[in-house]
Amino acid sequence: MNTVIFRTIAPFLTALMILFSIFVLLRGHNEPGGGFIGGLIAVSALAIYGIACGVQPVRRAIRFHPMSISAFGLLMSCLSGLPSMLTGVGFMKAHWIEPEIFGVDLALSTVMVFDIGVYFVVVGSITSIALALEEREDD
């Protein structure tokens, strides 16, 4: 995969895809999308980057070990279920707040936090598998 075109375009493609994945993640509640799909897009983005530029640059780019990202996502999803316990209803009952920021109604919810957690789990787990498979140095 060492064509100059691919290597040149891959970082831009990756950045765009990551951006797109976040867009898909956030619009998921009302339009097609969500954490799972968004996560898969982000994994593809990282896979492209990895194939084009090698595994080490990807690891540097995402800073944390992908498995930590996955664990962080799982923690986030679990914690998103806790606020409902404080208000005395069952675990994971959705809570919504709709603050107005710069004149725009923004609907925030524990469900969204949960979905972001799903996104991280998918990104982390599958990226760690893909990267480990791509890594051939320590064979």
Added chain:
Amino acid sequence: MALFGVDDTVVAVLAPFAAALFAPAVVRKLKHNAAWVLAVVPAIIFLHLCRYVGAVSSGETFTEGFSWVPAYGVNFTFYLDGLSVLFAMIISGIGTLIILYAGGYMKGHAQQGRFISFLLLFMGSMLGVVTANNLITLFIFWELTSITSFLLIGFDHLRVASRRAAMQALVVTGGGGLALLAGVLMIISASGQSELSDVLTTGDTLRNSALYAPILIMILGGAFTKSAQFPFHFWLPNAMEAPTPVSAFLHSATMVKAGVYLLMRLNPVMGDTMAWEIILPLFGGFTLIMGTVLALRQTDLKLMLAYTTVASLGLLVMLTGAGTEAALEGAAIYLFAHALFKGSLFMMAGCIDHEAGTRDVTKLGGLRKAMPITFAAAVLAALSMSGLPPFIGFVAKEVLYDGTWDAGLIITLVALVGNVLMMATALGVAFKPFLGEPVETPKHAHEGPVLLWLGPLTLAVLGLLAALAVGWTGPALLGPMAGAISGEPNHGDFHLIPAHIGAPLFLSLVTMALGAAVYFRLEYAREKVDRLITAIGWGPDRGFDQLITLIVKIAGKVTTYAQPGRMQTYMSTVFIIVAAGLLIPMFGFGELPSLPGMPGFTFYEWLVLSLVVIGIVAVLAARTRLIAIVSLGIQGFAVAVIYMLFGAPDLSFTQFMVETLSVVILALVMTRLNLTAKDNRPFRETVPHMVIAAAVGLGFGLLLMAVTQVPFDARLSEFFAANSRAIAHGRNIVNVIIVDFRGFDTLGEISVVMVTGLAILALIRIRARGPKKPEDVSIGGPLQAVSDPVNEEAAR
């Protein structure tokens, strides 16, 4: 009574766990003097329990705690009556002294903090066992005592003997715990109650239940393993590998009595049957005789005491099973007396070991001048153990002889022989090291620090005071306990001076005379027993090893058979089973779907369908593996387009991404596996694979057709459609289902995703290191399963 809104007893049971958390830090700060601070926790628990004594002795009982999973009858509840209060007082009281003793005994040890922490953990677990009201809670604490015991026995984990003893204790008592769980579940099902306090009110329900026999077997399985009854006794002497504070606490005074506790606890609802009154005295009596005989043979102070502990536990089981009122009273007093004198004697043995450098009784002598306080404690405790007046052991023996006399001649004789031999060993332990000419010992013996002698002396003196004040201890402590065991109120009317001259007093005198006689011929008896045991040669201890070896061997065989380590075998097995699972029921039960009519597709739908077919043809026709994988992607994308056409954008979206990633990851795996670029299977292998593939495809096709032909139940989809916007504020039903309506499912799924990721990562890592050192791979281990196909493929 409540603290922080939680009942005090709950706090009392959990307090040692909290203290265990801080123990290492406190020890790091204060060195061995931390014991003074940490001992405050059990001391407070002891004082807390003292507050119940008055009420409990007048027949009151207390239940405290909170509900946990009430839907399944699992609650975090505690029950206090005469039996549990006295037991808990023994645990916390002796526990206080043991913590102090551990401070002195392990002084300067690098891991002293961890040691005291484990002791506290055990103490909390044990308090939980004897006070738990809910049967499931009881089981949980029961297993916790097994685990903490494992940690303590194996504390000196660098020695092979410790590790083996720890493992053995865990296997035996943990296995018994599983039997207990089964027994407990059957009790819940037979009585309909999950709280002990409720079970105890069900009268004859359990005895008349059809499940009585299995319940009895399972409960005995739990109790006999924990309380070291024959043939499970062997783990207890081996557990003497643990540091002495552990032996004194767990393996004499508390944990090993958990099994006896369980039998006593259930006696009111399970006792008084033919089976109960035969099995318990039989095993208990045999264990008693065997334990005392084996104790004679030992020269190690701790082992002598350990075998007499086995014997004492046998005596307690026998008395619990004898069933007469006096026998149960005898069991109650003896249990109390035993905790005092055996705890004291173990600590005394530890003192000698610590100060003189050996605990082999043949290498000790004349220590009375060097260690006068220890000597005093030893004498007091040993006299109580021998059942001499004016000690609590004497009171116990009077009452228990009274009980056995009512129960029958055989039991009386067994008790007599057991007591005689026990007395001989007790005198041997207490006098041999101290009397006679001073002997050269590995260390120059002198009296230990206060932390070392405080515990044994206190317990030994208590054994004297409890007897002198039997007018108070009887009605306040021992009577209520005996009452809880028998299920009838008991006033605890015990006397130090025998109330009447009868069989018990006579038996006591015979015991003393014979016991003293055996003591003076101890060397001779030891030699005889030693010869006998050597002649038998085989014992359950060796049997345990043989059993474990056998299990490992069988497991190895099964594993090498079921896990041949060839990828092809795994895949073929999985797919053959899938195909069989799909096709056999359909053909067998005649549930084949009817052939659907020709659907009226538009031309572009036909186009996409033909793409699917083309993709499959491409896979089959591909010359190299890589091309085949990519061709598989064609088919996947076409399916995604079909989803799109039929109005499932989310599904289609996901399908696109999954296909892409599958191709990428499959391609990566292919390169990792060092496969040849082309598929070189010979024709005779390809044919069966084709058949399997076709069968799986046919199976899934037929299944999908059958599913779509079942009338569609629209209730759920209508509910989601109606409520997605209204309740969950989302227009995308699929996403709302995933994150909200079925959010809990998703939480489970993402956990699985993460764990699977971890597992795959681990496999890849092993694979990366595996081929370099194939000789390190042990038989049947997971390493081989992963590394082998690689070697085989590479070899081709």
